[in-house]
Amino acid sequence: MANGAPNGVHKKKLDVVVVGGSLGGLTVGLALKHLGHNITILERSPTPLLHDQGAGIFAGGDTLEVFKRYDRCKRPLAVTSRELQYFNKNGDAVHRIVKDQAMTSWDVCYHIMRANFDGIKSGYCNDIPEPLPTDGNAVHLHDHKVTSFNEEGDGVRVFFQQGDGTKGSLFADLLVGADGASSTVRNFLVPEVKRTYVGYVALRGTVLETEATDLAREAFLEKSALFHAPGIQILAYTMPGANGSVKPGDRLLNWVYYINVPEPELAELLTDIDGVRHHVTIPPGKLDPKLWEKQKVIARKTLCPQFADLVCGTKKPFVQAIMDVISPNHEFLDGKVLLIGDALAGFRAHTAASTSQAAFDAMILADMIDGKVSREKWKLETMGFARTVQKRGIDMGQRSQYEALPIEEYIADRARASKPRKDEVWPEWAIADLLPVSAPA
Numbered sequence: 001m002a003n004g005a006p007n008g009v010h011k012k013k014l015d016v017v018v019v020g021g022s023l024g025g026l027t028v029g030l031a032l033k034h035l036g037h038n039i040t041i042l043e044r045s046p047t048p049l050l051h052d053q054g055a056g057i058f059a060g061g062d063t064l065e066v067f068k069r070y071d072r073c074k075r076p077l078a079v080t081s082r083e084l085q086y087f088n089k090n091g092d093a094v095h096r097i098v099k100d101q102a103m104t105s106w107d108v109c110y111h112i113m114r115a116n117f118d119g120i121k122s123g124y125c126n127d128i129p130e131p132l133p134t135d136g137n138a139v140h141l142h143d144h145k146v147t148s149f150n151e152e153g154d155g156v157r158v159f160f161q162q163g164d165g166t167k168g169s170l171f172a173d174l175l176v177g178a179d180g181a182s183s184t185v186r187n188f189l190v191p192e193v194k195r196t197y198v199g200y201v202a203l204r205g206t207v208l209e210t211e212a213t214d215l216a217r218e219a220f221l222e223k224s225a226l227f228h229a230p231g232i233q234i235l236a237y238t239m240p241g242a243n244g245s246v247k248p249g250d251r252l253l254n255w256v257y258y259i260n261v262p263e264p265e266l267a268e269l270l271t272d273i274d275g276v277r278h279h280v281t282i283p284p285g286k287l288d289p290k291l292w293e294k295q296k297v298i299a300r301k302t303l304c305p306q307f308a309d310l311v312c313g314t315k316k317p318f319v320q321a322i323m324d325v326i327s328p329n330h331e332f333l334d335g336k337v338l339l340i341g342d343a344l345a346g347f348r349a350h351t352a353a354s355t356s357q358a359a360f361d362a363m364i365l366a367d368m369i370d371g372k373v374s375r376e377k378w379k380l381e382t383m384g385f386a387r388t389v390q391k392r393g394i395d396m397g398q399r400s401q402y403e404a405l406p407i408e409e410y411i412a413d414r415a416r417a418s419k420p421r422k423d424e425v426w427p428e429w430a431i432a433d434l435l436p437v438s439a440p441a
Helices: 023-034 061-070 106-118 184-189 214-220 263-269 289-302 305-312 354-369 375-402 407-417 428-434
Strands: 015-019 038-042 056-058 079-087 093-105 138-141 145-152 155-161 167-172 174-177 196-208 224-229 232-239 252-260 318-326 337-339
Touching: 015 023, 015 155, 015 167, 023 038, 023 061, 023 106, 023 138, 023 354, 038 167, 056 106, 056 232, 056 252, 056 354, 061 106, 061 354, 079 232, 079 407, 093 106, 093 224, 093 232, 093 252, 093 407, 106 138, 145 184, 155 174, 174 184, 184 337, 196 263, 196 305, 196 375, 214 224, 214 232, 214 252, 214 305, 224 305, 224 407, 232 305, 232 375, 252 289, 252 305, 252 375, 289 305, 318 375, 354 375, 375 407, 375 428
Parallel strands: 015 038, 015 174, 038 138, 079 224, 174 337
Antiparallel strands: 056 093, 079 093, 145 155, 155 167, 196 252, 196 318, 224 232, 232 252
């Protein structure tokens, strides 16, 4: 890509292969399809649709901008949280911030994106938008595991294998690795970069608002809340319910509960009810009931009443081990291979920025290819964002999980994490190697 268009402007329509069919891959697919480029997404999952993950998402400015630009389903995306509260152990709100924030979910974003990318109908979007005359072709191939790639002329040949053993390859002018924090593409490029466990996990779950206690509904309906204690942080908010419904009564109260788990104890927690050892995540409904009963007892002892009610009322919790990973660069093979989103830098969930990162990376890549921003600006902004927020997540996790600080310190951390990306100034350490070198006097 760099050889053919040093300033990022492409006159011809590109054939782009995107590895990874979750939110990052779909976002970049939508952005480049909108410019008229031909997109093929290769997703390793054996099923045509990814399974709903039950995870809530803070829809920041870049996430909302993606849907403003590329979504033509035009249905409600999020529930508005009107207030952020901090509770003490007794359940008293010791700090309140009146502020509107959009809260959505992984499954809402995924199904709306699939409707817009390749016309998949679902309960989330029945009225499928017709492709625009200027759109490029959009193909989504599941059960396609990328096995290797190499340079071929001005592009890249991507090799894959299907579950039945069938092998094949595709030529791409541009290959985009959007395959998450355990990225296969990144592993081929920088195999020394590994995900590392940081010493704590996120227990997660949801409760239908009509099934929550009165105390929990009062605390979390159309509100967000946090509670801190030594080695613990928990937050909750309202998000869309089944098929993305935002109607009162249909919505879910979503919570994320961080607890410290020494690495020797991690294997037991990540072994599911069937005895299968998972590496990072146990999906909803698969957590060992005995371990969950133990966690519910701990929650009653350590959390304030509103959060304890929510955690103990959850029927299908799931677990995610918190990991760190970041690539030293985001473009390889002279710009023919790129990394975006979690494949570039896996943010800790404290930052509430993973979906926004994928959204921003996709939009600024599209703007660079379209000639709206320079290649230098694209690189500086993408890497500045990745490095700054990835380190911010590490710092927030260290402070929340391993330090006993006044509540004012945690409030300040959350305020920094909530700062709009457009208002950020990347620190010098994050971009020093990307700035032009001044000529000697």
